[in-house]
Amino acid sequence: MPPIRDQFCSACGTAYPTPLVYPRRCPASSCGMTVWANPIPVAVALVPIVVGDRTGLLVVRRGIEPKIGKLALVGGFVEEHERWQSGAAREVVEETGVIVDEGSVTLFDAVSTEPRPNRILMFATTTALDVATLPPFTPSTESLRRGVVFGPDGLEEVFAFPLHAAAARRWFAERGITGSHDHAEH
Structure with missing residues (x-):
């Protein structure tokens, strides 16, 4: 199985909660970074x-x-x-x-x-x-x-x-x- 991208926040390293859907917002209260899967x-x-x-x-x-x-x-x-x-x-x-x-x-x-x-x-x-x-x-x-x-x-x-x-x-x-x-x- 290929690796899943964006499993962890790229800013602080916190794991994203499942299910992994986009956009993904970091659950860490001190971070809040959001990632999208743009074309x-x-x-x-x-x-x-x-x-x-x-x-x-x-x-x-x-x-x-x-x-x-x-x-x-x-x-x-x-x-x-x-x-x-x-x-x-x-x-x-x-x-x-x-x-x-x-x-x-x-x-x-x-x-x-x-x-x-x-x-x-x-x-x-x-x-x-x-x-x-x-x-x-x-x-x-x-x-x-x-x-x-x-x-x-x-x-x-x-x-x-x-x-x-x-x-x-x-x-x-x-x-x-x-x-x-x-x-x-x-």
């Missing part, structure tokens, strides 16, 4: 990649659980010291080696995870990049491969996360791009 922000980038006369979205093949081996849009947790736009740009570099202009990171959609809304995914678009300008890819334990996915149909079968597939389908639909998906590594 964690996740920045996910939809980076358009131009390959010849087609435009697709930058993806990675996951090297870690959950859903190891499946495709995902590039993204991750926003650090406490950065704006979400900076987090999106940082994640793109960390996972793919591709540099995107932080100033081009624009909100596309914001969605809470279901059924437990403990994450808020901020989907962002960036300026399109030509595939010829991409730097060489170096695999990592997190990102086994880098590629581009074209077309919206069937993404739920190859994407690790339904919310990523939904955002990609919407992106393709807004640009009039239809048809079955295909994937090419770059």
